[in-house]
Amino acid sequence: MTDTTHYDIALIGSGSSNSFPGPDLSDRSIVQIDRGVGPDHVFGGTCLNLGCIPTKMFVHTANLAATPAESGRFGLTSTLQGVDWPAIRDRIFGRIDPIVHGGEEYRRDHEDNANLTLVRGTATFTGAKTLRVLDADGGERMITADTIVLGAGSRPVLPPIDGLADAAPHTSDTIMRIDQLPASLAILGSGVIAVEMAHVFASLGVEVTLIARSERVLRTADADISARLTEILGERLHLETGFSTTSVRRTAAGVELRGRRDGADAVLEAEELLVAVGRRPNSDLLDVEAAGIDTTEDGRVVVDEYQRVQSGGEVLEGIWSLGDLSSAHQLKHVANHEQRIVRHNVLHPEALRRSDTMPIPNGVFTHPQVAWVGMDEAAARESGREVKVAVQEYASIAYGWAMEDTTGFAKIIVDAETTEILGAHIIGPEATTLIQLLIQAMSTGQAARDIATTQYWIHPAMPELVENALLQLLD
Numbered sequence: 001m002t003d004t005t006h007y008d009i010a011l012i013g014s015g016s017s018n019s020f021p022g023p024d025l026s027d028r029s030i031v032q033i034d035r036g037v038g039p040d041h042v043f044g045g046t047c048l049n050l051g052c053i054p055t056k057m058f059v060h061t062a063n064l065a066a067t068p069a070e071s072g073r074f075g076l077t078s079t080l081q082g083v084d085w086p087a088i089r090d091r092i093f094g095r096i097d098p099i100v101h102g103g104e105e106y107r108r109d110h111e112d113n114a115n116l117t118l119v120r121g122t123a124t125f126t127g128a129k130t131l132r133v134l135d136a137d138g139g140e141r142m143i144t145a146d147t148i149v150l151g152a153g154s155r156p157v158l159p160p161i162d163g164l165a166d167a168a169p170h171t172s173d174t175i176m177r178i179d180q181l182p183a184s185l186a187i188l189g190s191g192v193i194a195v196e197m198a199h200v201f202a203s204l205g206v207e208v209t210l211i212a213r214s215e216r217v218l219r220t221a222d223a224d225i226s227a228r229l230t231e232i233l234g235e236r237l238h239l240e241t242g243f244s245t246t247s248v249r250r251t252a253a254g255v256e257l258r259g260r261r262d263g264a265d266a267v268l269e270a271e272e273l274l275v276a277v278g279r280r281p282n283s284d285l286l287d288v289e290a291a292g293i294d295t296t297e298d299g300r301v302v303v304d305e306y307q308r309v310q311s312g313g314e315v316l317e318g319i320w321s322l323g324d325l326s327s328a329h330q331l332k333h334v335a336n337h338e339q340r341i342v343r344h345n346v347l348h349p350e351a352l353r354r355s356d357t358m359p360i361p362n363g364v365f366t367h368p369q370v371a372w373v374g375m376d377e378a379a380a381r382e383s384g385r386e387v388k389v390a391v392q393e394y395a396s397i398a399y400g401w402a403m404e405d406t407t408g409f410a411k412i413i414v415d416a417e418t419t420e421i422l423g424a425h426i427i428g429p430e431a432t433t434l435i436q437l438l439i440q441a442m443s444t445g446q447a448a449r450d451i452a453t454t455q456y457w458i459h460p461a462m463p464e465l466v467e468n469a470l471l472q473l474l475d
Helices: 045-049 052-066 085-109 192-203 223-236 332-347 377-382 398-403 431-444 448-452 464-474
Strands: 004-012 030-034 116-120 122-127 130-134 140-150 154-156 184-188 207-211 238-240 243-250 255-261 264-270 272-275 279-281 308-311 314-321 361-364 370-374 387-393 409-415 421-427
Touching (some): 045 052, 052 085, 052 192, 085 116, 184 192, 184 255, 192 361, 207 264, 223 238, 223 409, 223 421, 370 431, 377 387, 377 421, 387 464, 421 431
Parallel strands (some): 030 116, 184 207
Antiparallel strands (some): 122 130, 130 140, 255 264, 370 421
């Protein structure tokens, strides 16, 4: 019979939940259970190992690699002399991997964690407050806890396409550590991960084919933004829209994808395949049903506005969830915020804080960048409000002239009467930075009229893009 160990708090995961322990919890016994992420089940969560951080390090390198191709319109002649993929890869993971290993050692051995036990293995529920943990060697232990914080994250999805799994495609878990660049890469998907990876590999000289089932990429963005990005990517790489993949097989030359396009059979070929059609929460790995935990149709753990887990539509006391496991947004800044909310609420149950009080922004680090917050134009008009919409092109501001940008724009949507900012959308250079001006306004309750004319806007800096859009809305 396996012995059972009881703790005050059980943490599952090592992404955002890794920030949960601290000095103010030193009087409580904590167990941190971590399955790890990726093929090697490494500590530290998706963002650090497989997501936000390495991808943006690759994106910055890709931006540099793409610069020579765009230099001609500035009167410059420059060429990309070569791409040393192993050096690029090793520079990035040479920075990340020591942080990962150091973080695990810190949790396991440092005196700051004297009250914390790190357990590497896969946790599954056997009851509402009981967990079975299996380690990589088949060892088993039983754990109970008064408080359980779920931060088990998500993993890439392989859609049920005939032959796809047997073709051993790459996902975002594996593509960044390949030994060498393929001559050609097919990317199945058209969302955030797909368009970011398309930019990275196309900039490094790979022949990229981006395969979208719909007619537009990045369909979660505002329709005008999505249409513009589709147009730009269509000029930069092989973009296959309206392609429904029916089968995949590995061939001597690489990978063959068969499907339907415009009612006819079609075949696409590439040396390698990246599947980037989305991620699924790891609720099934936790067997949350055994604890009576509610889940949505797509597998997310159901939580209330305080991040308390639900069972039968009621609060399941003492169990909390955060991040990709329960959030529809699958964003690191959302997971971090929810972790802070959960931590406060565990420490201060008499003064619970809500997690749903701020607009959630999105940033996409493709080329050009895309960012948005709040409603898109269609949702704003469907809300029943009278709205005003301003569109400001980069090409019409002085810094836009300097950059020779002819495709980027900002779109801001406000309530016609109050000028409350309902949504903001930007495609173009530094969109993910420029959007922060509008995120702050929306989060602090400032309307367009409050910020357009009550501050100086540096001329001729890029924020004039936002200023000029706001001024349109005051006319």
